[in-house]
Amino acid sequence: xxxxxxxxxxxxxxxxxxxxxxxxxxxxxxxxxxxxxxxxxxxxxxxxxxxxxxxxxxxxxxxxxxxxxxxxxxxxxxxxxxxxxxxxxxxxxxxxxxxxxxxxxxxxxxxxxxxxxxxxxxxxxxxxxxxxxxxxxxxxxxxxxxxxxxxxx
Numbered sequence: 001x002x003x004x005x006x007x008x009x010x011x012x013x014x015x016x017x018x019x020x021x022x023x024x025x026x027x028x029x030x031x032x033x034x035x036x037x038x039x040x041x042x043x044x045x046x047x048x049x050x051x052x053x054x055x056x057x058x059x060x061x062x063x064x065x066x067x068x069x070x071x072x073x074x075x076x077x078x079x080x081x082x083x084x085x086x087x088x089x090x091x092x093x094x095x096x097x098x099x100x101x102x103x104x105x106x107x108x109x110x111x112x113x114x115x116x117x118x119x120x121x122x123x124x125x126x127x128x129x130x131x132x133x134x135x136x137x138x139x140x141x142x143x144x145x146x147x148x149x150x151x152x153x
Contacts, residue, residue, distance in 0.1 A: 054137030062088040063133040
């Protein structure tokens with residue numbers, strides 16, 4: 001039996017085997033990091049959309065299904081039932097604009113006037129099962145809402 005243990009030790013200390021272990025560990029770490037950026041419901045860490053000036057240690061995201069949506073002339077309110085099973089209220093103030101679209105993204109991209117029908121059935125009424133990720137910074141700036149319209153019929 002001592003000979004078999006010695007053979008395994010010799011195999012594990014050969015230069016080619018030793019060199020491949022760090023490479024495999026690096027590959028595993030990179031795969032985990034790349035997979036964690038997925039923006040899927042319940043599928044890991046979300047990546048903030050471009051244009052958020054807040055650092056990650058001061059940023060919170062409430063991602064889930066929008067339960068309440070009130071679009072007023074100077075403020076927009078959302079209530080989100082999050083994927084973590086909490087309910088969060090988000091308010092965006094826009095006193096100099098008629099809507100909060102300057103603070104909107106859609107699936108990570110810039111929100112344009114042509115995107116309103118993708119999120120609303122009519123002004124002030126969202127499509128059923130509308131998902132959103134509200135990115136809230138603790139510095140007092142208004143949140144950024146990244147809309148994720150339902151797919152399919």
